[in-house]
Amino acid sequence: MKVKPQLSFWQIFNMSFGFFGIQFGFALQNGNASRILQTFGADVEHLSLFWLAAPITGMIIQPIIGHYSDRTWNRLGRRRPYFLIGAILTATALVLMPNSASLAKFMPPIIIGASMLMIMDASINVAMEPFRALVGDKLPDNQRSLGFSMQTFLIGAGAIVGSWMPYILSEYVGVAKTAAPGQVPPNVIYSFYVGAAILLGAILWTIITTNEYPPEQLAETTKDKSPEKSGLGSIITDFSNMPKTMKQLGLVQFFSWFALFSMWVFTTPAVAQHIYKVLPGDTSSIRYADAGNWVSFLFGIYNGVSAIYAIALPYIARSTSRKATHAFSLIMGGVGLLSIFFISEPKLLIFSMVGIGLAWGSILAMPYAILAGSLPAKKMGVYMGIFNFFITLPQIVNGFFGGMIVKYIYNDQAIYALVLAGILMICGAVAVLFIDDDRKVIA
16 A cells, blocks of 8 residues: 655645635624624524524535545546535625625515525535545645644634624725615625635635546555445445544534534624623614624634644644644633623633634644544545534534524523533533544644
């Protein structure tokens, strides 16, 4: 069996750079989707239901894209055709979503907005899943922590710019940050336009600068010579035969992504109500606009922390272990989420974002680094797609019940959704300690 060659820093950077653009678009979605949907008339308790579009489409699409990308080979390669298709579709959705009110001639803007959210997330998943598999395709095991950490760094960098864009446009460029009731503010609309252009450019850079190993060369690097089953039905077989390590990671992912979903959906209303003292249902006041812009800025902070932390992750994992590194990071994230409840000054939320950033950086790298070495090379794509099930399921559970919990148990006080998120993040840290991961880590 041949060993995959070591790649240079810049080769790993180029093959991961598309994630910068993907996360720019994803950050705009995370930081502004709730705000846009509330502008179109969504109640806070219904936000999590609208956000169900994201995990449901991800659960369906990622295994299918992984399955077919494992079996694709054409002039663009194996994974790169999906990068390109996903980029074009995502950029289109980014342009259309904030303009949903203008498109709503035959149905309410909220339906158009939710539909655009579903299309955007489906398209992001088409582009995103093959990037995870590309690391498994191209890198030997001793460089995978570095590969996934590089992706995390670029995810953080893209998310910083994407999260801050509405704030920068309103505070430094002078673009209006408020609009008439039912209309999305111009600073948000123009941010989505910029995101569409950057996403396309970043993914095209990866497509142009990165070559892929042809199937016969990739086959020489794996011990698994068993015949491959064809057809979508094989996904069910692969699911039932998933490695033990993958099952153990599933519980960790459930706690982590339930918490993250709560943060993305409820941070804007939580901060607006708990810190800016905005009344429920108020989405057009200056105070609500300030809260929304500040939350978007804060999301850039935690993504910035994750980008810096990603650089250190391979070395921390080498000095300790992948498990210890991930457990520590999740604890810091839990503490960061819990601290929001005790803060009354908006600027102090920056400290909360530091802890959340450490968790986010590790969530984007360590589970994949732990998982990749346990997967057969020729099924890297489909298993990375199936692994997404453990990301989407907790979000779906949260989507169905999170809003009802906020309304009927928390009495519309969204801050308590963040408290629960902090507790679950710490539960995830405990679950990490039971994972089997004895492979040597080389930064």
